Amino acid sequence: MNKRVALTGNEAVAQAMKQINPDVVAAYPITPQTEIVQFFSSFVANGQVDTEFVTVESEHSAMSATVGAAAAGARAMTATSANGLALMWEVLYIAASNRLPIVMPVVNRALSAPINIHCDHSDSMGARDSGWIQLYSENAQEAYDNMIQAVKIAENPKVLLPVMVTMDGFIISHALENLEIIDDESVKNFIGTYKPDHYLLNAENPITMGPLDLYDFYFEHKRQQAEAMKNAKDVILEVAGEFKKLTGREYGFFEAYKLDDAEIAVIILNSAAGTAKDVVDELRAQGKKAGLLKLRVFRPFPYEEIAAAVKNVKALAVMDRAETFSNFGGPVFAPVRSALFDMKNDIKVVNYIYGLGGRDVVPEDVARVYADLEKIKETGKYDNLITYLGVRE
């Protein structure tokens, strides 16, 4: 039986991990992720899971041990934020290249310096090219649901790639929310048992993993990895379909909110989407054709679907909670703008960088973005391609 409970984002994710019951979890604390591994440690201490809990001495070792465990043939997980994710960077690539279906919650937090424990997406966006599938979550419910779907996506033989499930630090990780959790048995049946084809702890068929791979094969391996990422698109939708049957909750590459007939629209990730939806409702009440696209899947990047979803919009704003310092906007902006290149229309696309280091994004900020879009729609012109929203300049 599914039941409604009040949980914080971190509790919800830990709950999902408990129900998934991974064979190995490596743990290292970092705010605002710490609670996840703390909650999980109590499940271990109370015998509620079968997991071997490895309390490593750093995130570099957390990801290294997770890779070792997954290569051994186990379901393996760890969790992190910000600098912890940055410290894993080298091994993230290795996890993906070895095609290990690891699932890792990432509680989004700003990267140092200056040191800042609050939310932005500089951490997960920094890892976007490491070969991991990335699922973004607006709230605790989505983080929980994404965790469970992630296992099934990662382990699909056509995919075999690690999955990062993100949620916003503090805003979601520490805020109490009402959500529906699935009963243990249904989660168990949904994810099934994990049976890898090739793994280290197979005495009959030993394997060599992570060899030296020179110019005669490396490229082919990367090409296969790219193909797996392509396959992930179908699998993500398949899994979402099954998940809907189980829970009634609908997931896709993104959520299109009042987008069908929208003339102005915003693309946004994670918790700020909730704020933006309120603004859209208000604008709709005023008769303005505003819409929203909340991106859930950032890797693989569903460029065709995004382009199709916004094709009738006149003016579009991409809101990024991370800087790339490319002088060409945030990490979501550039690929979205590029996705629209082949469309036979004249959508104006601008970028807003917002909320760095946990800076609040309030409805007035988002309303300002829509007001700008309204002007762009009318004049066909914009003043700034990139705007820093809510910052003292």
Added chain:
Amino acid sequence: MANLKELSKKEEILTGGHRLCAGCGHGIATRMILNAVDDPVVVGCATGCLEVATTIYPYTAWRCSFIHNAFENAAATISGVEAAYRSLKKQGKLKENFKFIAFGGDGGTYDIGFQSLSGAMERGHNMVYVCLDNGAYMNTGIQRSSATPRGADTTTSPAGTVIPGKQQFRKDLAAIMADHHIPYVAQASPNNWKDLYNKAKKAFEVDGPAFINVMAPCPRGWRYNTPDIADIMRLAYETRYWPLFEVENGRWKLNYKPKKYVPVEEWLKLQGRFRHLFNPENRHIIDEIQAEVDRRWDMLLERCGEKKE
């Protein structure tokens, strides 16, 4: 224990046809250590000569399961493999028994992998960690590491006119590992194969982490005549430069006491990396090395409860 004839009949886990240099200490040490294990074994390896020379895709020289992750995380990686083993065993998903071993060069162990090694030992994983100590980063072209002996000419501690080679003495990693109070720590040399075999056997048998520091000479980096490898290894312990000892549950034991005092320069003079030390203006460095060898030997005797000579 098995004699050499019996061991030679055992199927090698590390096969011939790997691409280590002729006369490389890594191959000799690794094969002897793996002779001491009977269960299926999973080998982890840090980036370095052993790894790159044995796993050039699509070939592998390993008859067991093998994993290379990165340079500094062999211990953490095998921690994960071993944790998976414990979990799957406990759940009844796995029948066979396995043993676990990680190999790292001195660079991947004394330096960049030091933290992950320390963490794995402290956590008590049932694994053997072997440092194949050739005293430099050989795979990247002979750069100094914290295991490089004082005075050695390497590509980042070159013997110049102002600075005559590496300035510091080497780190004593085996002692540091012993201070982790793990069940078994040893220092060994492939030249004394019985000693190394016995140590490997003990290391595999203890319940918990074990660490072995093995001398693994590198003809390229040390610049000696390849057939001299046995003499080089023997002189290393005859001169007390590389003492053979073990620490079982905190109890230090000296495994070999040279019959007579052989000055360290007998070991130094066989190797091109120390050639410049024999110029008159550098003579004092040899004296300093000798003084340090004597000092460390005395400390070792004390730890092992042996009489000072």
